Amino acid sequence: MVIGGDSLGKILQAQGKNSALIDEFIKLTDDATSVLCCRVSPKQKAEVVKLVQARKGKITTLAIGDGANDVNMITAASIGVGISGLEGQQAARAADYSIGQFRFLKVLMFVHGRECYRRNSYLVVYFFYKNLIYVLPIWYYGLLSLFSGILFYN
Secondary structure (H helix, E strand, O other): OEEEHHHHHHHHHOOOOOHHHHHHHHHHHHHOOOOEEEOOOHHHHHHHHHHHHHHHOOOOOEEEEOOHHHHHHHHHOOEEEEEOEOOEOHHHHHOOEEEOOOOHHHHHHHHHHHHHHHHHHHHHHHHHHHHHHHHHHHHHHHHHOOOOOOOOOO
């Protein structure tokens, strides 16, 4: 979805007055896979991120920026990606992740997302087997010693 600065300004001004307009904007963002804001101020970019987070609850938002005007949006989002380049290093310094060019974004998203799931699955398996190894010998020894209270480990 592509939204311009004038229409976004009217939507954000209606925050306290007309919630139907904001609800309709949120419904439009539900159907879109990404929202591009063109010709908007840095404050408006951050307000869009905060509006989506407030209306959706626990949702992960991703903000991608390449200049100083994107710093507010990057810091407001759950995950911020800064692209260092011709416009300066401000976005790259304020971001969670920094890349050199837009073409590295696909690799970053693929690798980071897969690695996160892989690490979590290894953690679950590790804790399951660790607890199994710690508890089963003590339980088996308790059965053999008729739960007499003799120490298994020194």
